[in-house]
Amino acid sequence: MDFELSEEHRMLADLVGRFVADELMPLEAGVLAREAAGDGLGLGADERRRIDEVSKKLGLWGLDAPEDVGGADLPAVAMIAVNEHLGRTVTPYTLPPDSPNLRMLAATVTDRQREAYLAPYVRGETVSAIGISEPGAGGDPSAMITRAERDGDDWLINGRKIWISRAKDADFTILMAVTDKEKGARGGISAFLIDKGTPGFNVLRAIPMIGGVVTYEVALEDCRVEGWKLLGTEGQGFAPMQLRLGTRRLEMAAWSIGMAQRALDMICEYAPQRVTFGQPLSQRGVIQGWVADAATRIHAARLMTYDCAWKIDQGRETRLEISMIKAFATQMAWDVIDHAMQTYGAMGMTKEMPLQLMASKVRTMRIYDGPTEIHDWVVARNLLGTKR
Secondary structure (H helix, E strand, C coil), X not given: CCCCCCHHHHHHHHHHHHHHHHHHHHHHHHHHHHXXXXXXXXXXXXXXXXXXXXXXXXXXXXXXXXXXXXXXCCCHHHHHHXXXXXXXXXXXXXXXXXXXXXXXXXXXXXXXXXHHHHHHHHCCCCCEEEECCCCCCCCCHXXXXXXXXXXXXXXXXXXXXXXXXXXXXXXXXEEEEECCCCCCCCCCEEEEEEECCCCCEEEEEEEECHHHCEEEXXXXXXXXXXXXXXXCCCCECHHHHHXXXXXXXXXXXXXXXXXXXXXXXXXXXXXXXXXXXCEEHHHCHHHXXXXXXXXXXXXXXXXXXXXXXXXXXXXXXXXXXXXXXXXXXXXXXXXXXXXXXHHHHHHHHCCCCCHHHHXXXXXXHCCCCCCHHHHHHHHHHHHHCCCC
C-alpha cells in the first residue's frame, strides 16, 4: 500500500497549491470584508471571471471528469491532494465542475443526457444543484416523501426540498424523489434532471446560514419532467446518490485537513511572537499540547483519507471508511481551529481573520451530508451486526 503520489500528480498538487497561494488567498481580505458587512460569502463577478480564466488556463478544470467529455479522469488519491490545498483558503471557489454531482452524472447519464448535461457541465458552462433533504427527513433518505408519478411519457413531481445550495442560480438540479412508496430507499427512489425555469419548480426562500452561506427551500407543485430526464434507472437512484454523497464526504475530509493545517501553521507562527506574563505562548505547556495534538490528528486524518481514496481507486467498498473520515476529520478540524482561535485571543474572534470563516465552514460540515452522529451510527451498527 503506497500513498505516495506519482510525479505527475505531485506536480499537479503543487500547481494547485501555488494557485491557492497566488490567486485565492490574496482575495481573502475582500471576502472577509464583504461577509462582515453582511453581503454574504462570495466573489465579485470580475473576480470570479478572472479566477476562472486563470484556473482554466492552468488546466485545472475537469480534473476528475471522464476523458470522453474532456476531463482528466484523475484518481481519487490525486483529488485528495487537490482538495487539501483548496481547503486552506476561505475564498469560496470550486474548480469546475463540482465533483459530487459530476460523479453522479458520469455514473448514470444516457447518451442524450451526456451531451445535454454532462459535457456542458464538464466544460464549465453550467452550474448544478442537488435536492435530497426534506423538512423532517434530513439524514434519513427512507423518510423522503417527495413523489414522482408517471403521466404519459413524463413525470409529475410534488413535494418539498430544503437546504439546497445554488437552487436559485443552478442551470439544472438533480432531484431525488420516491417513485415506489412501498420499496422506498430499497428500490423506490429515483433521480431526475430539472432545468432552471421549469414550471412547478418554485424556490420559496433563501435561508441564511452561518458564515455568510445561503441555502434554499424549494416546492415542487405538479412539476412536469420529460421522461428522458430520468437520471439512471427508475427506482435505482439510491446507489448513485450515495456515490455523490461519498464524493462530497471525501472532499470534506480533505478540506478539513487543509483548514486544520493552516490553523496549526497560524498557531506555530503566532505563539512564539505573543508574550504574556513575561513568556512567549510557545513556551506554555497548554499551547505545546495543542500543537502536538493537532499535528498528530492531522497526520492521522490525512492517512485515513488517502487510505480511503486508494481503496476507492481499487474498486473496493468504502462506506465505513467514508463515514469514519467524515466524522473524524471534521471534528479534528473543529478542535484545531478552536484552539487557534484561543491562541489568538480576542484577535481570533474578529471578522478580520480567516479563522471565524474556517470555524463556520467546518461547523456546517459536521451537519451536512450526514451529521457526525449518523456516521458514528453507521460504523457502529455494522461492527455490532445490528444493520437493518
